[in-house]
Amino acid sequence: MSIRKHNWTKDEIIAIYNKPLMDLLYEAATIHREKHDPNVVQVSTLLSIKTGGCPEDCGYCPQAARYNTGVEGNDLMSVSQVKAQALRAKSSGSSRVCMGAAWRNVKDGEEFDQVLEMVRTINKLDMEVCCTLGMITENQAQRLAEAGLYAYNHNLDTSEEYYKDVISTRGFEDRLQTIENVRKTNVTVCSGGIIGMGESIEDRAGMLVALSTLNPQPESVPINALVAVEGTPMEEEKPVEIWEMIRMVATTRIVMPDTQVRLSAGRTNMSREGQAMCFFAGANSIFAGDKLLTTPNPDVQEDMKMFEMLGLIPQKPFTKVSQPQTVEAEDSQFAPLGEKPKWSRPGHTIERNLEASGKTKA
Numbered sequence: 001m002s003i004r005k006h007n008w009t010k011d012e013i014i015a016i017y018n019k020p021l022m023d024l025l026y027e028a029a030t031i032h033r034e035k036h037d038p039n040v041v042q043v044s045t046l047l048s049i050k051t052g053g054c055p056e057d058c059g060y061c062p063q064a065a066r067y068n069t070g071v072e073g074n075d076l077m078s079v080s081q082v083k084a085q086a087l088r089a090k091s092s093g094s095s096r097v098c099m100g101a102a103w104r105n106v107k108d109g110e111e112f113d114q115v116l117e118m119v120r121t122i123n124k125l126d127m128e129v130c131c132t133l134g135m136i137t138e139n140q141a142q143r144l145a146e147a148g149l150y151a152y153n154h155n156l157d158t159s160e161e162y163y164k165d166v167i168s169t170r171g172f173e174d175r176l177q178t179i180e181n182v183r184k185t186n187v188t189v190c191s192g193g194i195i196g197m198g199e200s201i202e203d204r205a206g207m208l209v210a211l212s213t214l215n216p217q218p219e220s221v222p223i224n225a226l227v228a229v230e231g232t233p234m235e236e237e238k239p240v241e242i243w244e245m246i247r248m249v250a251t252t253r254i255v256m257p258d259t260q261v262r263l264s265a266g267r268t269n270m271s272r273e274g275q276a277m278c279f280f281a282g283a284n285s286i287f288a289g290d291k292l293l294t295t296p297n298p299d300v301q302e303d304m305k306m307f308e309m310l311g312l313i314p315q316k317p318f319t320k321v322s323q324p325q326t327v328e329a330e331d332s333q334f335a336p337l338g339e340k341p342k343w344s345r346p347g348h349t350i351e352r353n354l355e356a357s358g359k360t361k362a
């Protein structure tokens with residue numbers, strides 16, 4: 001039987017992660033079948049609505065303006081462009097569209113108003129809408145909820161201890177504050193992290209401690225394998241082995257039994273057999289489409305062939321949480337406040353991030 005608790009310790013989670021693989025898989029798969037249909041997988045499409053030019057220094061990210069990665073920046077997409085992409089995603093089997101903008105944080109104004117209209121438009125297509133826009137205030141979260149937002153993604157990325165070795169332009173507490181702001185609405189939370197950034201198993205466990213001690217726990221937890229992009233500080237990191245991914249998925253499933261565990265970035269380096277093991281271990285959500293923001297992802301048709309081979313069925317929208325109502329802009333109860341929150345800037349230096357900032361692409 002699964003134990004749903006909010007006081008997991010790092011030592012407990014490390015012990016789970018290091019179990020003999022067959023024992024770990026058996027326990028995770030048993031819990032997965034207790035809480036979820038093992039043959040149903042939620043499919044999302046991730047759409048970069050504003051690409052590149054981000055002022056942050058996240059060591060893994062090719063969209064950071066300070067790194068020379070060859071990513072071409074694009075202005076915010078139009079509502080009609082987003083609607084066309086959403087319809088395409090729906091026809092390919094996706095039940096959710098997640099829109100990402102390379103912003104440090106949301107700012108009230110025309111661009112945010114445009115994003116709110118995108119949310120309204122996609123919700124009216126009877127698709128779940130997720131956004132990942134950086135840090136947001138409580139009022140901004142309420143405005144997104146009114147528009148019909150289903151989920152907000154804000155990854156913790158790694159443990160609080162290792163976070164300072166990855167990012168220096170914002171603090172770990174900002175991540176938690178944004179999640180808390182979202183929790184004051186009816187919007188579900190999507191929050192996970194990345195493995196393969198040079199972190200230890202203790203750091204992976206620390207990230208799961210931070211996520212599992214949230215109450216309620218996130219409805220969705222993406223587990224990403226680092227895609228090492230040339231020009232970023234982490235370009236030399238070794239690829240994550242499939243066994244690491246399987247162990248991380250299985251451990252997440254045991255620690256957060258009700259959560260949808262999302263098999264996210266890095267799937268292009270995984271065989272179908274490896275992905276099948278991840279599904280068996282408890283992953284029940286993926287991103288489909290040829291790109292995850294700016295990094296490669298398996299073709300959606302290839303994913304559907306894999307689903308057919310494994311007997312998997314795409315999850316229908318609003319299976320876990322009912323569809324939110326859309327409030328039109330003119331009827332909104334939450335007006336823009338023109339807030340200028342003081343999100344933290346820790347100010348420490350990360351040597352490899354500084355070195356990458358001064359490099360030119362070969």
